[in-house]
Amino acid sequence: MYFKTAxxxxxxxxxxxxxxxQGDDETTTLNTVIVEGSRLNQTAxxxxxxxxxxTADDIDQLGVDFVLDAIAAAPGVTINQNGAFGGSASVRIxxxxxxxxxxxxxxxxxxxxxxxxxxxxxxxxxTESVERIEILKGxxxxxxxxxxxxxxxxxxxxxxxxxVGGTAFAEYGSFNTFRGGASIENGSEAGDFRLAITGTDSDxxxxxxxxxxxxxxxxxxxxxxxxxxxxxxxxxxxxSADILWTDAESAFDGFVSGAPQSVGDLPNVSETEEVSGNVxxxxxxxxxxxxxxxxxxxxxxxxxxFSNGTPSFNATGDRTIYRYQGTFDVNDTNTLAFGAEREExxxxxxxxxxxxxxxxxxxxxxxxxxxTAGLRVDDHSSFGTETTGRAAAAYNxxxxxxxxxxxxxxxxxxxxxxxxxxxxxxxxxNIQPETSEAFDAGIDWRSADGRLAASVTVFDTDIENLIxxxxxxxxxxxxxxxxxxxxxxxxxxxxxxxxxVSYAYIDATDTxxxxxxxxxxxxxxxxxxxxxxxxxxxxxxxRYNGExxxxxTTSVDSWTRVDVTGSYDLNDRIELFGRIENLFDEEYQQxxxxxxxxxxxxxxxxxxx
Numbered sequence: 001m002y003f004k005t006a007x008x009x010x011x012x013x014x015x016x017x018x019x020x021x022q023g024d025d026e027t028t029t030l031n032t033v034i035v036e037g038s039r040l041n042q043t044a045x046x047x048x049x050x051x052x053x054x055t056a057d058d059i060d061q062l063g064v065d066f067v068l069d070a071i072a073a074a075p076g077v078t079i080n081q082n083g084a085f086g087g088s089a090s091v092r093i094x095x096x097x098x099x100x101x102x103x104x105x106x107x108x109x110x111x112x113x114x115x116x117x118x119x120x121x122x123x124x125x126x127t128e129s130v131e132r133i134e135i136l137k138g139x140x141x142x143x144x145x146x147x148x149x150x151x152x153x154x155x156x157x158x159x160x161x162x163x164v165g166g167t168a169f170a171e172y173g174s175f176n177t178f179r180g181g182a183s184i185e186n187g188s189e190a191g192d193f194r195l196a197i198t199g200t201d202s203d204x205x206x207x208x209x210x211x212x213x214x215x216x217x218x219x220x221x222x223x224x225x226x227x228x229x230x231x232x233x234x235x236x237x238x239x240s241a242d243i244l245w246t247d248a249e250s251a252f253d254g255f256v257s258g259a260p261q262s263v264g265d266l267p268n269v270s271e272t273e274e275v276s277g278n279v280x281x282x283x284x285x286x287x288x289x290x291x292x293x294x295x296x297x298x299x300x301x302x303x304x305x306f307s308n309g310t311p312s313f314n315a316t317g318d319r320t321i322y323r324y325q326g327t328f329d330v331n332d333t334n335t336l337a338f339g340a341e342r343e344e345x346x347x348x349x350x351x352x353x354x355x356x357x358x359x360x361x362x363x364x365x366x367x368x369x370x371x372t373a374g375l376r377v378d379d380h381s382s383f384g385t386e387t388t389g390r391a392a393a394a395y396n397x398x399x400x401x402x403x404x405x406x407x408x409x410x411x412x413x414x415x416x417x418x419x420x421x422x423x424x425x426x427x428x429x430n431i432q433p434e435t436s437e438a439f440d441a442g443i444d445w446r447s448a449d450g451r452l453a454a455s456v457t458v459f460d461t462d463i464e465n466l467i468x469x470x471x472x473x474x475x476x477x478x479x480x481x482x483x484x485x486x487x488x489x490x491x492x493x494x495x496x497x498x499x500x501v502s503y504a505y506i507d508a509t510d511t512x513x514x515x516x517x518x519x520x521x522x523x524x525x526x527x528x529x530x531x532x533x534x535x536x537x538x539x540x541x542x543r544y545n546g547e548x549x550x551x552x553t554t555s556v557d558s559w560t561r562v563d564v565t566g567s568y569d570l571n572d573r574i575e576l577f578g579r580i581e582n583l584f585d586e587e588y589q590q591x592x593x594x595x596x597x598x599x600x601x602x603x604x605x606x607x608x609x
Contacts, residue, residue, distance in 0.1 A: 037104075037134045037154040039143050039325065040337050040362050046370040048392025049406035050440055050457045050486065052077075054133040056158065061529060061539045063565035063579040065179060065200065067125040067133065067155060073525040073543060074135050075486040075502040076459075080518045081123065082594040083207025085175070086220035086250030086270075089123040093137055094459060095482030095508030095519050096150020100412055100434065102140065104154040105276045106228075106242040108297035111147050113317030113347045116469075118147065118415035124248045124272065128181050128198040129226035131158040138438045138459065139410025142374040142390035145341065145356050149410040149436040149463060157226050157244060160185040160192035165609065171577075173602025175217075177202035183226075193229030208253035209595035211587060212260035218251035236284045243277035253594075263593030266307070273302045278321075291327040293339075296320075317416075318346045333364040347416040353381045354413065360390075370394045378411070382419055386411045386433055402444040410436040418467055418474040425473035432476050436463040442486075451492040458485050480516065482508040496532040501525070518591065520546035520558070538566035550592040559588030578603040 035047050044051065052074040064070050068089045072079045080098070081089040090098030099117030103110050111120045133155050140148035168182040183196030201221045208214035223246070230240035249271050256264030278297035284290060298320050305313040325339035337360040344353050358376035365371055374390040392406035412434040421427045442457035460483040468477040484506040492498045503524035508516040515521070528540040541563045548556045562584055567577040578601065585599040 035134060035136075036132075036156065037136045037140075037143070037152055040327065040335060040360055040372065042362070042370070042372070045396050045402050045444075046362075046372075046394050048370065048372055048394040048404045049408070050076075050137040050442060050459070052135040052137070054135075056131050059127045059130060060567075061537070061565065062541065063539075063563075063577065064127055066123065067127055067130060068122040070127055070130075071122075071133060071135060071153065073502070073527065073541065075488055075504045075524075076137055076484070076506065077135065078506075078519055078523065078545075079122075080590050082591045083205075083218065083252065084595075084597050085202050085204035085207075085218065086123050086222070086248060087207050087252060087594065088121050090119060091122055091153065092519060093135065093151035093153075094461060094484065095480070095506045095516055096436070096461065096463065099415075100147070100149035100410075100436075100463070102144055102147040102152045104144070104152065105244055105299075106155070106157055106278055106297075107280075107295060107323075108276050108278050108299055108321060109144075109147070109319055109343065110274075110276050110299040111319075112301050113319055113345045113416055114301060114303060114315035115317075116415065116417045117467075118412075118417070120153075121272075123250075124222055124224075124246050124274065125155065126198045126200070126222070126224040126246070129157045129183070129196045129224070129244070130155060132156040138406065138440055138461065139388070139390075139408040139436045141378075141386075141388040141410040142358065142376045142408060143360070145343065145376065145378055146354060146380075146411060146413045146433075149412045149434060150461070157228055157242060158194060158196070160187040160194040160228060162187040162192075167606060167608040169604055169606040171602050171604030174600035175203050175205060175597070177602065179602075179604070189232060191229065191231040194227070196226045197224070198226075199223045204251070205595060205597055206253065206265060207251070207594055208256075208259070208263045208265050209261065209589060209593060211595065212263070212593070214253070214263075214265045214595070216253075216265040218253065220248070220250045222246060222248035233283075236288070238282050239280075240282070241277070241279045243275065245273075245275045247273050259593075261593035267309075268312075269306045271304045271306070275300050289329050293323070293325045295323040297323070315348070318344075320344045335362040336360070337362075345416060348420065350416045350420050352413070352416060352419070355379045368396050370396075380413050380433070383413070383432060386413075386435075400446050400448060403442075404444070405439070405441040407439050408437075410438075414467060414474070421473050425469070425471065428473045428475055431467065431474055432465050434463060434465050434467060434476075436461055438462070453488075453490040455488045456485065457487075459483060479511050480508065482506060482516075484508075496530065498529045500527045500529070514552075515549050517549050517551065518556075520548050522546035522558075535569040536566065538564070540564050545588075545590075554592055556589050556592050559586055561586050561588070573607060573609050575606040575608070576603070577606065 038047050076094045078092040081087045099119035103120040111118050136152040140152045164186045166184045170180040179200045181198030185194035204218045204220045206214040207218045225245045228242045232238050252268050253266045276299040280295040300318045302316045322342045327337045341356045356378040360374040363371045372392040376388050378386045388409040390408040395403040414431045438461035440459035444455045446453045463480040465476040466478045486504045488502045490500045508519045524544050526542040531537045544560045547558045563581045565579040569575050580601040
């Protein structure tokens with residue numbers, strides 16, 4: 001394939017893929033990990049609301065290739081994909097629909113303006129250049145504006161490390177799957193850069209479930225290029241640029257009348273090109289008391305579908321964001337963040353703009369109590385003004401305990417597709433934004449020696465003015481309530497073995513009291529991590545997903561899947577790694593009619609210096 005030549009050429013590059021350091025003390029980690037998505041750079045013990053953080057180390061240990069699989073084990077997160085290897089993949093946070101989740105890559109919104117609901121397809125985001133993923137749960141529109149009704153998934157690409165380094169890797173596995181890549185980086189006081197290329201080529205499986213008699217494999221290939229760099233002007237100013245580009249091709253199946261579960265083999269292919277990037281300038285004023293950020297970001301997606309080689313669909317969507325944010329440390333106990341944003345969205349010759357102003361205030365009331373409040377006003381070119389608020393509190397009476405609570409509002413502007421009718425329906429000038437209001441509260445505990453930790457969070461979210469579709473067009477209709485509980489725990493069994501567990505109960509119902517489709521009530525996971533002295537490390541991940549309603553009369557059965565990963569360092573520069581997925585060959589579906597891989601595995605080698 002076209003990307004293999006590029007990969008084989010890139011393998012000759014030298015590379016180092018920096019790993020994020022993990023502290024041994026859980027308390028120290030929580031007190032130092034900065035939640036960048038909070039816009040106040042608060043620590044995990046100060047933010048007051050629920051957040052899941054996935055680091056590059058976590059991704060390496062899980063052995064996953066795509067962001068979709070990295071976030072699947074986060075409590076309260078549900079994954080739905082219509083077939084592995086490039087099938088359309090959506091993410092639900094606490095029962096909110098996938099299009100009600102805002103996705104950011106390096107601070108730039110990347111939700112698809114050309115799709116009817118404006119959601120984001122997670123199927124193609126490769127993990128090789130991902131440094132960190134933050135999942136902010138609950139409405140976040142005060143922080144990030146439109147689309148953040150259910151939460152935010154913020155993806156940060158890898159930053160260059162100091163010095164010259166490089167890495168290259170190659171991996172081969174089941175379904176004739178080849179994955180490889182390389183990167184190079186250089187960092188100094190004057191500036192830095194990192195360039196990486198990663199590709200995947202697979203014969204895949206039939207996206208229409210093979211257990212229903214479908215035999216045609218649906219191949220997938222993708223090529224991703226990530227570039228990041230910057231120039232430092234002394235210690236107070238920096239000019240940075242980021243870009244992430246992906247080109248992918250995936251065969252897919254769909255509705256076939258009379259087929260089992262109404263899904264069958266089809267000669268369909270989707271070609272997608274996605275790019276996101278930004279240029280930013282940061283600097284400080286007033287002896288470091290005021291941090292400033294100026295950012296211009298863009299994201300674009302170009303999709304084309306073919307049936308038997310004949311074009312059947314095409315769409316292009318663009319988003320441009322202009323942002324200023326100032327963060328002012330008034331004194332040791334008071335911090336103010338404020339800013340302005342303008343977002344321009346274009347699809348099929350139509351365009352909307354949203355102008356937003358926001359302010360956030362943090363009060364360190366005592367050494368133990370952190371209070372946060374915020375307000376945002378957004379002016380939409382089609383429907384007018386929307387105001388959202390947020391408040392949170394975190395109380396840390398000692399290093400072992402954190403008590404937290406938060407309240408927030410969210411909104412989602414109608415997409416250009418919904419406003420225009422997408423060429424299939426009559427435009428509705430009276431359509432209004434979807435809105436949400438939510439409350440959550442939780443308790444976090446860590447043992448004094450940092451070897452044990454536990455957390456419990458309860459939440460309740462109301463979503464109103466949901467946008468529905470009828471032959472006459474799009475309109476506001478139903479309301480949804482989601483409520484539930486999330487539990488997590490961690491235990492260091494020895495100095496080299498630990499276990500992490502999580503569980504979520506989500507009661508997501510519509511106005512008739514019916515359970516929302518494709519949302520399990522029960523889900524959870526267990527991860528055993530092994531890192532003894534010596535060259536070996538590994539992990540075992542057990543995931544459970546409860547029964548889901550697919551329609552008023554059909555459902556998708558519950559399932560349990562076990563994955564095993566491991567790595568072995570031959571020396572400081574050469575690592576062997578591998579994984580086994582679906583160890584016990586569980587037959588399951590995430591969406592009715594679409595299959596998932598049977599028992600499979602892969603093995604690879606990574607070079608670094």
